[in-house]
Amino acid sequence: xxxxxxxxxxxxxxxxxxxxxKLTFSxxxxxxYGLLGPNGSGKTTTLSIISGILKQDSGSFLWFGEEANASxxxxxxxxxxxxxxxxxxxxxxxxxxxxxxxxxxxxxxxxVLKETKLYDRRKSKFRTLSLGMKQRLxxxxxxxxxxxxxxxxxxxxxxxxxxxxxxxxxxxxxxxRGKTLIIASHILSxxxxxxxxxxxxxxxxxxxTGSIKEILSEEEMIEFSSSDNEMLKQKLESxxxxxxxxxxxxxxxxxxxxxxxxxxxxxxxxxxKITINHLISRKKSLESQFxxxxxx
Amino acid sequence: xxxxxxxxxxKILNYTPFRILLLLYVVFFTLGIVIYPLIDKEIPIIxxxxxxxxxxxxxxxxxxxxxxxxxLALIVIMMTTNEFSNHTFKTQVIFGLSRKExxxxxxxxxxxxxxxATILIxxxxxxLGLIYSYKLTFKIAMENIELMAIYFLSSATYMIFGLxxxxxxxxxxxxxxxxxxxxxxxxxxxxxxxxxxxxRWYMPMRATTQLTPLPNLIEIFKDKMNNPEAIEDTAIDILxxxxxxxxxxxxxxxxxxxxxxFSYRIMGRKRLT
Numbered sequence: 001x002x003x004x005x006x007x008x009x010x011x012x013x014x015x016x017x018x019x020x021x022k023l024t025f026s027x028x029x030x031x032x033y034g035l036l037g038p039n040g041s042g043k044t045t046t047l048s049i050i051s052g053i054l055k056q057d058s059g060s061f062l063w064f065g066e067e068a069n070a071s072x073x074x075x076x077x078x079x080x081x082x083x084x085x086x087x088x089x090x091x092x093x094x095x096x097x098x099x100x101x102x103x104x105x106x107x108x109x110x111x112v113l114k115e116t117k118l119y120d121r122r123k124s125k126f127r128t129l130s131l132g133m134k135q136r137l138x139x140x141x142x143x144x145x146x147x148x149x150x151x152x153x154x155x156x157x158x159x160x161x162x163x164x165x166x167x168x169x170x171x172x173x174x175x176x177r178g179k180t181l182i183i184a185s186h187i188l189s190x191x192x193x194x195x196x197x198x199x200x201x202x203x204x205x206x207x208x209t210g211s212i213k214e215i216l217s218e219e220e221m222i223e224f225s226s227s228d229n230e231m232l233k234q235k236l237e238s239x240x241x242x243x244x245x246x247x248x249x250x251x252x253x254x255x256x257x258x259x260x261x262x263x264x265x266x267x268x269x270x271x272x273k274i275t276i277n278h279l280i281s282r283k284k285s286l287e288s289q290f291x292x293x294x295x296x
Numbered sequence: 297x298x299x300x301x302x303x304x305x306x307k308i309l310n311y312t313p314f315r316i317l318l319l320l321y322v323v324f325f326t327l328g329i330v331i332y333p334l335i336d337k338e339i340p341i342i343x344x345x346x347x348x349x350x351x352x353x354x355x356x357x358x359x360x361x362x363x364x365x366x367x368l369a370l371i372v373i374m375m376t377t378n379e380f381s382n383h384t385f386k387t388q389v390i391f392g393l394s395r396k397e398x399x400x401x402x403x404x405x406x407x408x409x410x411x412x413a414t415i416l417i418x419x420x421x422x423x424l425g426l427i428y429s430y431k432l433t434f435k436i437a438m439e440n441i442e443l444m445a446i447y448f449l450s451s452a453t454y455m456i457f458g459l460x461x462x463x464x465x466x467x468x469x470x471x472x473x474x475x476x477x478x479x480x481x482x483x484x485x486x487x488x489x490x491x492x493x494x495x496r497w498y499m500p501m502r503a504t505t506q507l508t509p510l511p512n513l514i515e516i517f518k519d520k521m522n523n524p525e526a527i528e529d530t531a532i533d534i535l536x537x538x539x540x541x542x543x544x545x546x547x548x549x550x551x552x553x554x555x556x557x558f559s560y561r562i563m564g565r566k567r568l569t
Contacts, residue, residue: 051390053568070394078390084383086307093306100303101391141391 001028003065004149004180005050010059012045019045020204022059027182027197032175034191034212035184037201038294043184044081046201047153051078074102077147079155083138087127091118091137094126095144104145112140115170131158139167149180156190168193188290202294220256222265224279232274241268251278300401303388307375308405314371321367322416328360329420347511348428351439353421355511358447361417362508365451366479368409369458373471376402376462386568395563402459403556410452418444443508446545450507453548457500460555463562479505497539503547506538 006026012019020042027033035043048054050061052073063072085094095109113119116136121129129137135158142150155171156164171194175181185191191198191212198215200207208215226232229252236242236254241264245254254265262281269276308314332344347356379385385398393401425437458475465471479501490496497503538544 052395053386053389055565055567070389070392070397073390073392076392080386080390084387086382086384088312089306089310093310097303097306097388098391100299100306101388101393103299 001030003027004029004031004063005182006062006065007046007050008060008062010046010049010061011057012042012049012054013057018204020201023201023204023206025199025206025209027180029180030178031197032181032195033183033197033199034195035182035199035201036186036188036191036290038186040203041186041201041294042204043186043201044153045204047078047080047151047182047184051076051080051151053080074145075147076149076151077142077144078151078153079138079142080151080153082157083134083141085126085134085137085141088125090123090125091129092122094137095141098141098144102145108144108146112143115143116140117166132160132163135159136163136167139170143170143174147179149182150174151182153184154186155183156185156187164190200290200293207293220261221253221282222256222262222279223251223253223282224262224265224276225251226269226274226276226278228274232269232272232276235272235274236265236268239268241265297404300397300404304401304405304408311375313374317367317371317374318412321364321371321413324367325361325364325416325420328364329357329424332360345428348424350425350429350432350437352511353425353428354440354443355508357417357421357424358443358508359510362447362450362505365413365454366476368413368451369454369475370472371409372402372406372455372458373462373475374468375405376459377466377468377471380462380466381468383568389568395566396560399459399556399560399563403456406452406455406459409455410448413451414444414448417447446507446541449545449548449552450504453504453507453552456552456555456559457504460559463559463566497544498547500551503539503544503551506544507548509538 004027008024010023011021023042023046035046037043045054049056050063050068052068052070061068063076066072086097089097091113092109095112096106099106099109109122110119113122116139118133118136118140121133126134126137135155139152139155142152150171152171156167159167168190171181171183175194181194183191183194195212197210198212199209200215229247229250233245233247233252236245241257241260243255243257245252247253256262256265262279266276266279332347335344347353379398388398389395422437426432429436458471461471461474462468465474483499483501486499487496487502497506539547
């Protein structure tokens with residue numbers, strides 16, 4: 001796998017506010033990479049810097065292993081924040097300008113307009129579009145020329161539920177075709193459905209990076225009681241099956257180690273001649289883990 | 297390059313305010329010239345149509361049409377500040393234009409508009425010259441033709457100043473105010489205050505205006521006047537002597553170079569939002 005994007009110690013401040021602090025991570029070919037974080041965590045700042053519209057204070061980034069330059073951006077389809085086009089030009093002419101920039105033939109315009117269900121509005125002026133349509137045009141523009149890489153900043157902003165589902169489908173289609181995707185979002189479920197890899201940002205700090213499975217491992221937690229709770233607790237504490245265990249009101253609650261499930265606990269109790277009479281397995285939701293990660 | 301021309305073409309040809317301003321430019325331009333033959337009959341002794349003869353027509357027309365270049369500068373200001381207010385500079389960079397190309401785009405627009413203005417004045421001068429000249433030889437007609445190049449320079453310089461103000465100010469109304477304020481109020485006042493010194497000829501707007509100065513009317517009308525000598529003596533004091541033409545051109549080119557350089561530099565560092 002070759003590196004598509006490498007970010008090294010990237011920092012940017014707006015006056016006294018540090019938007020991102022020494023951000024370092026890299027994205028490989030074919031990954032669907034999510035930048036996840038609450039509002040103001042530095043997602044858009046990061047994407048703006050790698051898209052050339054904002055200069056970093058320090059640090060560097062490499063696209064395709066090279067210093068950033070304008071011609072690299074011809075291989076990238078981007079939507080940063082809200083899409084901005086010429087309000088007095090119709091959709092077709094707006095996309096013609098972008099075709100010229102990206103050195104693409106005008107033929108591609110119809111394809112992307114159909115893909116985003118804007119074909120019927122192709123002769124409308126940009127300013128007459130609704131917010132959702134503008135957002136869809138932004139995605140259409142990003143798809144122009146079938147770029148190897150898509151950089152999308154909250155692509156479902158301002159869309160209705162149907163629109164969100166459609167955009168997600170469009171994006172997933174690109175991912176399945178092997179395109180590299182960099183997507184920023186504060187909506188966990190969106191990232192979860194689309195991405196394979198993740199970077200979690202909070203107030204400009206990188207909290208975690210890696211594959212979704214690594215970061216948000218679906219940690220298992222079990223609640224159980226047995227014929228001899230005290231005994232079982234002691235035995236489990238000296239075993240290597242659990243991370244922690246606590247006893248409340250005759251119930252034991254345990255966080256399991258990786259690759260350990262409730263069945264293993266049951267067997268362990270059986271081997272120690274203790275009968276478990278109640279066992280409930282609880283998987284922690286991604287949502288609560290995410291909130292835990294970004295919480296102070 | 298071709299790419300940038302086509303992009304600029306799509307932007308301007310479909311923009312109504314641009315078409316209206318350009319039309320206004322042509323209308324003002326024509327009216328400004330047509331008015332002279334019309335008022336001709338009101339003035340005794342001299343005939344204004346003398347001004348339309350070769351080779352004086354070049355000098356006279358470049359002088360009277362010079363202020364219309366302000367309108368062209370306003371068009372450039374408008375097209376540039378629009379890119380800021382519509383956030384389309386940002387979009388173009390995201391899609392792969394370099395920041396340098398953003399400026400080059402606008403310099404192309406300036407080149408096109410200056411060419412348009414120069415062709416317009418060229419065609420008008422030749423037409424009027426052909427209508428009003430008694431003696432017509434190719435040599436006489438082509439005397440002063442270099443004024444076309446100078447006119448192009450002055451027209452482009454105004455627009456380059458306009459572009460620069462638009463880049464640093466970003467706001468249409470404020471940029472226009474700064475441009476007109478500097479050209480029509482600040483510099484003329486300074487020009488009067490500094491009348492004892494040579495510096496006054498080096499001010500950017502003044503130097504540009506002076507590229508196509510008031511023609512020596514006395515010289516033109518001399519033949520028709522009863523007592524030309526008497527007028528000529530006093531006129532020498534009245535007509536301000538600016539810089540020699542070659543130096544004036546150098547000064548303006550210096551301003552153009554510096555302004556273009558800083559335009560690229562400013563754009564290279566600007567936060568595009």
